[in-house]
Amino acid sequence: MSNIDEWVHNANECISIVQKNEKGDVDCEFHPTFTYSIFGDSEVLYGYKNLNIEIQYISPSMKPQLKVTCSDRLAPESGVEPTNVDKTLSKYLRDDRVPESLEPVDVRNIPVAETYSFDERKFCILKSKPSDLAAIMQYLQIFSLFFIEGGSFIDIFDPKWTIYLLYEIKEEQYCLRGYCTVYHYYKWDKTRTDGERPRISQFVIFPPFQREGHGSRLYNTIVNIFLEDPKILEFAVEDSSEAFDDLRDRCDFQRLKSMNIFTSPEFRLPLSKEWLHSQRSATKLPPRQFLRCCEIALTMKMK
Ligand code: ACO
Incomplete structure (x- = not known):
């Protein structure tokens, strides 16, 4: 086997997500951030040289097309089984609980x-x-x-x-x-x-x-x-x-500020339980997040 690095690839770098419009023009292209749940914790693909994986989506239906290309593939005699990219990725490209015959929505x-x-x-x-x-x-x-x-x-x-x-x-x-x-x-x-x-x-x-x-x-x-x-x-x-x-x-x-919550005369330490309860319910925030915003406002007030 030649240089081993040529046969090992980071899955996130190899995969390109290409979005095309209905006319077939490329609209944007980017890479995934994570592939560990598909290819395992190391996010590594083995057994190909110059591996390129393109998932093309046609917007707005977003029906994907998978294109896998490489310049060489490890021979069976090498004893290393190349990652089955097509089969592994295809399992995740669509949710198979949805009937395939479903008509696209507009x-x-x-x-x-x-x-x-x-x-x-x-x-x-x-x-x-x-x-x-x-x-x-x-x-x-x-x-x-x-x-x-x-x-x-x-x-x-x-x-x-x-x-x-x-x-x-x-x-x-x-x-x-x-x-x-x-x-x-x-x-x-x-x-x-x-x-x-x-x-x-x-x-x-x-x-x-x-x-x-x-x-x-x-x-x-x-x-x-x-x-x-x-x-x-x-x-x-x-x-x-x-x-x-x-x-x-x-x-x-920003939202709480525009609701004038931090300009209320009661917004001073120690914050009363009654004030916290009455103000929080209007914001619909959970208690911890409401307190977090109050903390940010108090810190800014002290500066
Ligand atoms: N020019 C430059 N910077 C800008 C502009 C602008 N015009 N507009 C906003 N920003 C800044 C904001 O001030 C903010 O700065 P900060 O990082 O210092 O706070 C930053 O850009 C991000 O703000 P937005 O642009 O409003 O947010 P964005 O569209 O980047 O979305 C998100 C943020 C959702 C986290 C995105 O980065 C993302 O999808 N990340 C990957 C997936 C992820 O982590 N999702 C959340 C998981 S948790 C969950 O799902 C419940």
Whole structure:
């Protein structure tokens, strides 16, 4: 065998995710952050030279096509079994609990939760039940594995899920930029029997579009929907990441500030239990996150 390094590859570097529009033009290209749940902890692929793996998605249906190329493959006499890239990856490219015959949905018919412009580009946030979008959702599940540490497939047909999809509209074409799934848990409350405590579960903005404010837009849109819905009593976040914690702190702090919570005369140490309770319930934040925002405000006040 020649230089061993030529036959060993980092899966995250080898895999390219290419999104094309309906006309077939390349819209964007990026790499996964994690592949350990697909190829094992070392995220290593063996047995090929110049391995290139391209997963092409046609937006908006997001039906993937897998293209694996290499310049050479280890012979069976070498005693090393090359990673079966095609077979292993194909298992995750679609959720096989969704019938394959399902007709694609037209994204233009999905209810719009928000629209906005950024740098003269147009974006929209659509809201749906994953079950109504199963034709698209079956292909999106892999993105949670690619971008969220500890991410997993959700049960698309569980009616307690909601999905928010962020699209950029470019020359009438819908190009996916990210999404967020939310699970609506029941919450007991003495004033109503239909109380809910939704939990933000999977939140992804595709890498080329990060740090442009889209994560904040998506989060704020979802939170505003929670605030307007009287059934929703509190909302939480599942297993957050450091980057998402930052986004959440920044957005929650700004929202509380605009609600004039930190200008109240009672906002001084020691914070009274009654004040904390009355102010927090209006924000629908869990106690810890509300206290965190108060801490940030107090720290800034002391500076
Ligand atoms: N120019 C430059 N920087 C900007 C701009 C801009 N126009 N707009 C916002 N920013 C900055 C923000 O100030 C922020 O800075 P900070 O890191 O110092 O706080 C940073 O960019 C990120 O803010 P946004 O752009 O609003 O967020 P983004 O779209 O990058 O999304 C997210 C953040 C969701 C964490 C994204 O990075 C991502 O998808 N990461 C990978 C997956 C992940 O970790 N998801 C969360 C897992 S936890 C869960 O799912 C519950």
